[in-house]
Amino acid sequence: MKLNELIDDILALDSFYNYLSWYERCWLHLFRIDKVEGYASPRIATLANFVHETGWKAPNRKPGQDKLGYYFEDEQWQDMDDYPKNHPEITKQIKNLQYE
Numbered sequence: 001m002k003l004n005e006l007i008d009d010i011l012a013l014d015s016f017y018n019y020l021s022w023y024e025r026c027w028l029h030l031f032r033i034d035k036v037e038g039y040a041s042p043r044i045a046t047l048a049n050f051v052h053e054t055g056w057k058a059p060n061r062k063p064g065q066d067k068l069g070y071y072f073e074d075e076q077w078q079d080m081d082d083y084p085k086n087h088p089e090i091t092k093q094i095k096n097l098q099y100e
Helices: 003-017 022-032 042-054 080-086 088-095
Strands: 061-063 069-073 076-079
Touching: 003 022, 003 042, 003 080, 003 088, 022 042, 042 088, 069 080, 076 080, 080 088
Parallel strands: none
Antiparallel strands: 061 069, 069 076
8 A cells, every 4th residue: 555545544534533633634634745754643653554454445525515525335425424323343443443
């Protein structure tokens, strides 16, 4: 998996669960375009490990006219807020993630 793909998947997963802080999201965006250097925070590293180990891939997403976000699954666009309840196993794993 390429680094930019991993960053995309981390940010997408975070858009469903809000696991990262605002600062960590910004850091990922800036790191991606070579505007910051250094090491990822423990929370970013934990989410990166989760994405890598589980092979989680982001579904297609889009903003709606109503300013809500949607993801594509089961042949239809669904409200992003419904992702956690529609994926209870992933939700449980995310809630149980521990970082150092």
